Amino acid sequence: MSARTRSWWGWGYDDGHQPVEALRAAAPAIVQQLGFGSAEVEEPARLADVLATLPAPRVPVPAALRGILTTDGEQRIRHAQGKSYLDTVRAFRGVIEHPVDAVARPRDEHELEAVLAWAADARVAVIPYGGGTSVCGGVEPRELGPRFEGAVSVDLGALDALHELDDVSRAARIGAGASGPRLEEQLRAHGMTMRFFPQSFELSTLGGWIATRAGGHFATVWTHVDDLVESVRAITPIGAWASRRLPGSGAGPSPDRLLLGSEGTLGVITEAWVRVQPRPEHRASRAVRFPTFLAGADAVRALSQSGLLPANCRLVDPLEAQQTGAGDGTTALLVLGFESTDHDVADRLDRGLAICREHGGSPDEPRAGGAVSAWRDAFLAMPYLRDTLMQVGVLADTFETAITWDRFPAFHETVVGATRAALGEPCRVTCRFTHVYPDGPAPYYTVIAPARRGDEVAQWQAMKDAASRAIVAAGGTITHHHAVGRDHRPYYETQRPDVFAAALRGAKAAIDPAGVMNPGVLLPAEA
Template sequence: MARSWWGWGNVEDAVRGAELTALLDRVRPLSAAEPADHPPPAVADLDLPPPRVAPPASLAALCSADPADRAAHAHGKAFRDVVRNLHGDLRHPPDLVARPRRERDVADLLDWCTRENIAAIPYGGGSSVVGGVEPRCPGHRAAVTLDLERLDAVLEVDATSRAARIQAGVYGPRLAARLRPHGLALRHFPQSYEFSTLGGWLATRAGGHYATLHTHIDDLVESLRVVSPAGTGESRRLPGSGAGPSPDRLFLGSEGALGVITEAWLRLQPRPRWRARASVRFADFAAAVAATRAVAQSGLHPANCRLLDPAEALVNAGVTVGGGVLVLGFESADHPVGDRLARALELCRDHGGEPDGAPDAPDAPDAPGEPAADGGGAGAAWRSAFLRMPYQRDALARHGMVVETFETACTWDAFDALHHGVTAAAHRAVRETTGGAGVVTCRFTHVYPDGPAPYFGVVAPGRWGSTVAQWDDIKAAVSEAIAAHGGTITHHHAVGRDHRPWYDRQRPDPFAAALTAAKSALDPAGVLNPGVLVPAR
């Protein structure tokens, strides 16, 4: 299949036909005018600026100046990225795209960039939605994107300790396929799973599909190997250590600003043999939240515990419900889990929840390659929509709609105020920026004993040519509301360049000073992903 240069995923999987008709029918009541399609320009019509540098002969074989390559690496996959691509607005494409074939190539490329004041942008699958891979690098002579896709091997499997040494450029499906013969799996399934890499997950502290326990890639890391302009380092492989601050934690979430993660030892799990799942309907949203909290604090540890508010259930699952739908799933490689699901359903009934039909295939074997269990009924409908959401976002963006998401996390005691504050801010910003009504949805992607990770969505009518500015205004208003109510500016989407203003306010000043010092020590010339996490020099 062919990857789309301008939008999400594969060209062949784009929304079309009956799916497109149904999608436009759902959003048509929001817009006074009939949505018109704006197809993407051809790469040949983009008028990209010529490369400002040429690689030395020793690196030339690794580098590409092909316009299609440069265009595909110019932006991430946020709404504002997609719309700018649709307008042919690629102001800062990389001058070159370099694909190292071995770790030594990474070091050589960084040496060249350091000598010549060239920004080096580490790149996994390019699925960033926060400006994390965009070469916005004023003050540098040029920009080179380091695409690690050729470093994609599973180098070693330790079946005894259930771990594997894996290169950072491997994509999710390929990683799963290479571990399957060993009966093991990473079981980390972000929504971008098909189009993102291990290195990208590590560099952004990605959140996976699990709602509890192994929620972030951090939980699965045994050790890291990182190449920086100051040298190459590798942490010792250990199940745990109290020897000072963790070296791995410095690079997890560093977004390529401190070094290039080239490989890692990851903790693996046996492939699940049992699963049980169900979805539960509620007539009252507050009761649904209370039930979700009860499950999160019960010690049952569901693989999936995803609460959809009524708007999310309707827009993305086609389910009409008064208070929301809780999607529950359990899985295990060691024992049946039907009893855990039964207890979770009891907790839901204590708060007025009613299962959406019979539990789906309790204790049925897990299907190969599938992520953690999703509930049947409404849950199954939502999961099907979940996999199509990025493609549908792109289709609506082509038709002049403002469609995007933002996520956070807070403690349970703060959720009610945050939910009301963020929802009100989003509705107000939609009215002020678009002049029309919009839909604001909310779901929980992950839950912890002390709080949820709410994930909000906005669908609103836009004015073609102004939708990026409209979204930026909505995003700023929502981000201010999140900060005002004590939430984090990001739970799993990373900081990038787009979240920097709020991240700077969220982190403690002494930590900011320490991070800046670490950047100076590891990247003295400031060439690694300038402007991400700390100000560019």
């Protein structure tokens, strides 16, 4: 079987996108269902045409690093940006505004150290790539300014091995370049799993998860990768950074906590010890219908405060349930699930369903397939669907946040209103809860509107700015699990204390004296 080829312009793999002939046949039905869009299907720019206009690298590759660095044009394009709507629509039109000058593929830490030393001396920005799935401008070398001669993307795909497995403590030491499937494949051979499944699972990497404080699929308890990390090792411009492997510690500020969420600004994460467990044998789930989204939110709050700790507690508003084939648009849908490696979970599901009934919920009858399966399949296909809609003249994007329960109803109304006002009519703004805590939910919004073809970047920017301002002004966080990057940094700066920003600048100056590590992320490039 031949290896799958990643799309150079859009999400995922080429074979995950609709062939243009099939899309042309489906376009009229898509337009009819949405009420907007175009039956005129656009095709992405040809990679060969983009390569023909790619500028030459600005910096020469030293002879000693030619086995590690490449200036191949296609690799430079593929590592130039992430997979946000902004990234994708520009690539779709053949626009690569900030190509990297070289791509580094170190095979061990010594080679990585050599790349960092060269970059500091040559004034070359270093952009850790991970799986390239950033949706917030985290891997695009923009805003570099005159201080830098060029930029190099560092791809740790070769550092993907399972090095050690401690089945007594249930932990594993794994290379940061391991993608989700690669990581789970290696653990599965030992009957273990990390139990961490972000929507980007098939492409994103362990190092990327840690660097961005990624969120997994499970809705309570261990929601972020933070909760699964025992220790982290990184290579910084001034040496190795490795925290001690411990189940917990009260010894001052934690070394691995500072690397979590550092987004490549302090160094390149090379490996980590993470908590693993046997694959769960006991599972139970059910779909529950609620007359309104806010009624469902009240039930989810009760569930999150009950101590039942469901593995899945995804509340989807009526319109999103309809769009994913899991509802008819008249009721909100809750996907409620429990799992365990040790014991039957039927009693926990029964109590969870009782709480739902107390709040006006109506559980579906248990059956194979059904709404739970329909929503799960749609969840995995959503990133590909965004690209499909782009081809038929529809803007589709997402953003997410977190807010406390007491403020959620007013917050939700404010954010939806600001987003709709920025897009104009017609548009759709839907919401689901991806994660829930005893003190609040993590709402995840999806926006769909007619695209202004050829002007999508400005249209998206107006929507993004309006939604982001509304989120921060109403007391939410600019991101719950999508990271900061360059797109969210202006809003991140408004929600963090000034004294913390000063401390972060000090840490970066000490660890990265030349300022080459992912400049413009978390801090302005000049910082």
